Amino acid sequence: MKLISAFAVGVASGVAAIFLHHFAPPFGISIAIAGTFVAIWAVGRTFGKRIYKLVAAASWIAIFWRGASLGVGNELFIQGDRLGNIFLLGSVIALILAVALPAN
Secondary structure: OHHHHHHHHHHHHHHHHHHHOOOOHHHHHHHHHHHHHHHHHHHHHHHOOHHHHHHHHHHHHHHHHHHHOOOOOOOOOOOOOHHHHHHHHHHHHHHHHHHHOOOO
16 A cells, blocks of 8 residues: 555656646746655655655656657657756756655
């Protein structure tokens, strides 16, 4: 059950981050990156093991990957512009820091 919860938190934070990163450019990216960090960090604090943070981070990355790839109608949620690149770099740094912090 903990794995499913960690997976769900990663998916939910990934979806929220994708929709927030274009909202009010400097603030939306900041909120998306901070929310990503807090969500992954909170999974580790709640469940007490780093493996759950890794599951949440992997599901977040899967959602990010899907948002950055072309859809059926050739639409993109995360574009390869300046905002998309800042979002990618900041989020990867936030994920690494959140997973690297102690779980308890």
